[in-house]
Amino acid sequence: MRTATPMSMPPPPRPEAPVEIAPGVHWIGALDPDLRSFDIILKTANGTSYNAYAVRGSAGVAVVDTVKAEFADDFFRRLEAVADYGEITAIVLNHLEPDHSGALPELLRRAPQARLHISGRARPMLKGLIHGEELDYTPVTTGDRVDLGNRHLSFFQTPYLHWPDTQCTWLPDAGLLFSGDVFGCHFCDERLFNDTVGDFRFSFDYYFAHIMRPFRSHVLEALELIEPLPLRIVAPAHGPILRDRPERYVRRYRELSSSTLANEAGDEKTLLIFYVSAYGSTRAMAEAVAAGAEVAGGVRVSLYDIEGGEVRPFVDLIEEADGIVLGSPTINGDAVKPVWDLLSSLVSIGVRGKLGAAFGSYGWTGEAVQMLEDRLRGLKLRVPVKGVRARLIPTEAELEDCRTLGGELALQLTGRADNRIIDMAALA
Ligand code: FEO
Numbered sequence: 033m034r035t036a037t038p039m040s041m042p043p044p045p046r047p048e049a050p051v052e053i054a055p056g057v058h059w060i061g062a063l064d065p066d067l068r069s070f071d072i073i074l075k076t077a078n079g080t081s082y083n084a085y086a087v088r089g090s091a092g093v094a095v096v097d098t099v100k101a102e103f104a105d106d107f108f109r110r111l112e113a114v115a116d117y118g119e120i121t122a123i124v125l126n127h128l129e130p131d132h133s134g135a136l137p138e139l140l141r142r143a144p145q146a147r148l149h150i151s152g153r154a155r156p157m158l159k160g161l162i163h164g165e166e167l168d169y170t171p172v173t174t175g176d177r178v179d180l181g182n183r184h185l186s187f188f189q190t191p192y193l194h195w196p197d198t199q200c201t202w203l204p205d206a207g208l209l210f211s212g213d214v215f216g217c218h219f220c221d222e223r224l225f226n227d228t229v230g231d232f233r234f235s236f237d238y239y240f241a242h243i244m245r246p247f248r249s250h251v252l253e254a255l256e257l258i259e260p261l262p263l264r265i266v267a268p269a270h271g272p273i274l275r276d277r278p279e280r281y282v283r284r285y286r287e288l289s290s291s292t293l294a295n296e297a298g299d300e301k302t303l304l305i306f307y308v309s310a311y312g313s314t315r316a317m318a319e320a321v322a323a324g325a326e327v328a329g330g331v332r333v334s335l336y337d338i339e340g341g342e343v344r345p346f347v348d349l350i351e352e353a354d355g356i357v358l359g360s361p362t363i364n365g366d367a368v369k370p371v372w373d374l375l376s377s378l379v380s381i382g383v384r385g386k387l388g389a390a391f392g393s394y395g396w397t398g399e400a401v402q403m404l405e406d407r408l409r410g411l412k413l414r415v416p417v418k419g420v421r422a423r424l425i426p427t428e429a430e431l432e433d434c435r436t437l438g439g440e441l442a443l444q445l446t447g448r449a450d451n452r453i454i455d456m457a458a459l460a
Contacts, residue, residue: 089180092121207264307359324438
């Protein structure tokens, strides 16, 4: 929804022409106000924009990013208004996802003399874009420069914000950071600048939550490079151009990337146990896992029955936790829905390297534990301790196995065990 325009005033015209955002720097991107879903997972109530820029120097023009392929006509029209193709000496792609590289092949055809500058990590993406052609390009890294005569561009590698290839490009004479997806949002407003568009704060945070949050540690690393810069403008690849107090948005990234919860456990490791129980058997196993971990010590153990299906409150907890254990009965050959729902929600946070484990009771076949372990491994958790299954009502020996499981997990978390798969038979 765009901010309402008073009835007596015509809506502001869409910028058909390029828009100068700093001396010799033009926005030449495209607006996509009707988009309602981006990359399938993001809702885009306000559509989005694909921001691209042209930087004129005394010895050439650099094009920073392009647009999604179906918006190429808008991009080329705006580019042609500020530069001849023969003047383009450099093309910089901060990130090769198709929403920014869609017009690249055609741009390379129209400006064959232009040198392409991309992150060294972008090579596989480039090969995927330009099939069969051997394209000469310059891989760049932090500190490398592109000379435009009286001004230059330099680069900051910001990997995993949100792809391996992502980088930011810095125009020091203008204090202008072309930040790619970083500091962007899906918010289309033809007024372009953060001090003239509608209120987009929700969109900025929403975008971070879905795109950047899984890579919080990488965001913090990138902020170490960006925060010292004398920023006057941040020009992202989506959404408003941040020319009014851009440092607020940098600060917001630090807030969003930092722990949102007080560390209640202090120096203790945290182990979260989630379970669903049809007849109380998996619950008894969960309590035994918790008891075993408590006895081993050094961990703060929390136990949650997720039969109610709530997921969102637990995502923050899992992001902060050191290990998670999932308990599910097997019903019709599968783990139960609340557990899968919890797992599917983890896509928005970083869980790589956390400790994972599973357990559960079953009637006939008992596939759930193995399925959950496989999924945990698929999410890149460590699953070094084999899970426990119990048919119908767990025996005292099976509950002891659960206590052993909890104890082993505590040892793993506190560095008192090797990272190895335990043969439960050997423990008997
Ligand atoms: Fe906007 Fe990751 O592309």
